[in-house]
Amino acid sequence: MARYKNEIALKKIGEKLKNERLKAALEIEDLAAMTGFTYNTILNIETGLETYLSYFIDVCFSLGIHPKEIMDVTLDVKPRFSLPASRLEKSRLTNRINALIKSDYFNKERSAREVTQKLTIDYNSDFESKNVSVILIRFVKANILKITKVGNRNLYLIK
Template structure:
């Protein structure tokens, strides 16, 4: 996938920067002196080209304005791509298992099937043990849980 840029927002922000610069009766060369940035860097930003956030902030400072003044624009506040329901559920599952860890549920060794049953009882979630196992293994790899073997079954507990 190629580099992404929100051309509409960048163009609008560039126009706002330019308007503030003109209102302050400054030339691009003045901002060059005040920021140490190249003329093209500032010109490109005003024309809606991609830039670094640090450059944007420093130019705002040179203009004597808080960056939030430039950023205070109407935008359609939604993600570029919707989060699939399966990904959202996985995040919620991870957070719920983390809550079990914090609440001391894993002070006693637990199998993935036990955790799955608790999730089903507490949150009315219908996940397979293999889905829960993947998350438990991640917690083990992060040294949050330890894994012990009981035959072919993994048991998880707090380290």
């Protein structure tokens, strides 16, 4: 699998760093001496080749510039890929269960089935009990809910 790099952003940031270096009347060798990095490392950053974030930060500091100033470039800000519908639904489900926890719904023991029914009524959505169970277990692991086993059913209660 090839390593991913955002070439457009790296080039814009590199150009901005180079412009700042030139404004400061510094040579690449000067930055190399100030950072302890090689000439090629500085050149790679300025030409938009991949670099470590720590290198970028130290180059900015050597130029007397906060990294956020260099990062202020015009870019098309959007995710590389759209969030899959299944992942989006799980995120919504987690947030909705979290809202139930905050609303004192779990002051009484609740089964995954009860929670599923409540969510289906409240949000007019079709949730599967197994998906609700997985998220409830995450809240148990996070010490937000506690679990009690009654037969083959799990009951969840606020801690």
